[in-house]
Amino acid sequence: xxxxxxxxxxxxxxxxxxxxxxxxxxxxxxxxxxxxxxxxxxxxxxxxxxxxxxxxxxxxxxxxxxxxxxxxxxxxxxxxxxxxxxxxxxxxxxxxxxxxxxxxxxxxxxxxxxxxxxxxxxxxxxxxxxxxxxxxxxxxxxxxxxxxxxxxxxxxxxxxxxxxxxxxxxxxxxxxxxxxxxxxxxxxxxxxxxxxxxxxxxxxxxxxxxxxxxxxxxxxxxxx
Amino acid sequence: xxxxxxxxxxxxxxxxxxxxxxxxxxxxxxxxxxxxxxxxxxxxxxxxxxxxxxxxxxxxxxxxxxxxxxxxxxxxxxxxxxxxxxxxxxxxxxxxxxxxxxxxxxxxxxxxxxxxxxxxxxxxxxxxxxxxxxxxxxxxxxxxxxxxxxxxxxxxxxxxxxxxxxxxxxxxxxxxxxxxxxxxxxxxxxxxxxxxxxxxxxxxxxxxxxxxxxxxxxx
Numbered sequence: 001x002x003x004x005x006x007x008x009x010x011x012x013x014x015x016x017x018x019x020x021x022x023x024x025x026x027x028x029x030x031x032x033x034x035x036x037x038x039x040x041x042x043x044x045x046x047x048x049x050x051x052x053x054x055x056x057x058x059x060x061x062x063x064x065x066x067x068x069x070x071x072x073x074x075x076x077x078x079x080x081x082x083x084x085x086x087x088x089x090x091x092x093x094x095x096x097x098x099x100x101x102x103x104x105x106x107x108x109x110x111x112x113x114x115x116x117x118x119x120x121x122x123x124x125x126x127x128x129x130x131x132x133x134x135x136x137x138x139x140x141x142x143x144x145x146x147x148x149x150x151x152x153x154x155x156x157x158x159x160x161x162x163x164x165x166x167x168x169x170x171x172x173x174x175x176x177x178x179x180x181x182x183x184x185x186x187x188x189x190x191x192x193x194x195x196x197x198x199x200x201x202x203x204x205x206x207x208x209x210x211x212x213x214x215x216x217x218x219x220x221x222x223x224x
Numbered sequence: 225x226x227x228x229x230x231x232x233x234x235x236x237x238x239x240x241x242x243x244x245x246x247x248x249x250x251x252x253x254x255x256x257x258x259x260x261x262x263x264x265x266x267x268x269x270x271x272x273x274x275x276x277x278x279x280x281x282x283x284x285x286x287x288x289x290x291x292x293x294x295x296x297x298x299x300x301x302x303x304x305x306x307x308x309x310x311x312x313x314x315x316x317x318x319x320x321x322x323x324x325x326x327x328x329x330x331x332x333x334x335x336x337x338x339x340x341x342x343x344x345x346x347x348x349x350x351x352x353x354x355x356x357x358x359x360x361x362x363x364x365x366x367x368x369x370x371x372x373x374x375x376x377x378x379x380x381x382x383x384x385x386x387x388x389x390x391x392x393x394x395x396x397x398x399x400x401x402x403x404x405x406x407x408x409x410x411x412x413x414x415x416x417x418x419x420x421x422x423x424x425x426x427x428x429x430x431x432x433x434x435x436x437x438x439x440x441x442x443x
Contacts, residue, residue: 003302066376066422067415068383070394075415078407156286163288167387174290187298195291202286 009184010193013176020176021197023090027172028159028205031097035158036151038098039105040140046106047113048135057106064103070164072096077168093165093172101158108150112143145217152209156202163198173197228404234413240396241417247382247392248421250314252375255321262326267333269351277326284323290384292316297388313385321378328374332367333359369433376422376429383418393417 010017045057064072076099077092087095116139124134144151166174177194181187262280265273284292297312336359344358386395397414401407 002304062423062426063415063419066380066426067418068380068394070383070386071397071411071415071418074394074397074407075411078401079411080408082406082408160286160288163290164384164387174288177291177294181298188295188302191291191294191298195287195295198288198291199283199286 005189006186007189007193009180009186009189013180013184016176016179017173017194017197020171020173020194021201023171023175024159024162024173024201027090027093027097027162027165027170028155030094031101031158031162032155034094034098035101036105036109036155038102039109040144042102042106043109043113044135047110048131061103061106064100065107069096069100069161070167072100073164073168089165089168089170092168093162093170096165097158097162100161101154104154104158105151108147108154109143111150112145112147113139115146116143141217145213148209148213148217152206152213155209156205159205160198160202228400228406230409233400233404233406233410236400237393237396237410237413237417240391240393241421243390243392244379244382244394244418245421247310247313247317247385247390248375248379251317251321251382252378254314254318255325255378256371258318258322259325259329262322263329263333266326266330281323281327284320285327289316289320289381290387292320293384293388309385309388309390312388313382313390317378317381317385320381321374324374324377325371328370329363329367332363332370335366336362365436368436369429372425372432373429376425379421379425380418 042057042061045053046061049057073092073096076096077087077089080087120138120142121134124138125131129137162172163174165172166178169175173194177190181190184190262277266277266281268274293312293316296316297307297309300307300312300315340358340362341354344354349357382392383394386392386398389395391399393414397410401410404410
């Protein structure tokens, strides 16, 4: 192997890389916040909601969990304009990530809700709380605490999966790598560097989510 | 301009589905074999192979599959030969599956309670005997549902190989869209075909989980 590695381009393209990192972080921040919110709503619907709503949410969850993210993205970005629903690359990427994480987090959060001891629901009812108040003030937070590690892993998986949004020309970190390799012809170096950045981002995101977990669910609270 | 019927679209997509299935099988079986080998290093007694496998899993679980595909595609090219997309795709998916399966199976071995190790040790069994007769049979029972569940991830993972130019279901979807200008129909059908491949696997994983969970049912 006589190949000479060349990373001399890094300084010149640093702004491109930083912009890519910024967009990847922005995508996952919006995706995680809205995705988890959607997941909570769907988990409530599937575990405690009205009976007509359960199969509808079930269908959504199964459809999303059994198709590739790439196809969901293509369907939203290329397919939906046929119905008159046009959006920018970033909007499509965001929407796809929210819908995707919504389905996965629904199943994770539902497991947390279903692990709630029956006495908690009864205790809420005996305090004259409505079922929704019981869910909101008694069930939800301990349920989220139970599944926080699993939910964190899923957020990291979605962040790594977001690499494919470069395929609809959303300018994330992978897009930056594609751009650099097309300019410098240093494909291996460009992808090597971005892969290393993704690894760092994944480790960092895990730490941030763990810290967030400690913040939202402090130790020593009176929870079951 | 040629007109395309829905049947034309469906037929072409189904033909491409063969490659998705083949690649999934190669990735899952190859990854399973490699993952098993790595598992023995991961739960073995030597420290440095344990650390090495941990690092391997961390890298493959902590980076995007798409990046791994790019690195394999362009990295193998550094050795001076023209890399066909199927080779980079197959190799990457095998390495990627192996990392996830090793980690899943390690969790299953860990889930066998400590007392089982102690009981078998007290019967005078050596490490290999403990593994062979006590730990692995129990771990395998726990491992079946998540392993089947992971096969869904493999099928969905093959979609990314379209990006480095391997013509499977997703790539065929793009090609057919470019010919027919009907992205809504085409990607809808593509999604449906993936669903038909994945859903039975997801469902059987759930059923197996319920069936094989006999030991813990009353706890």
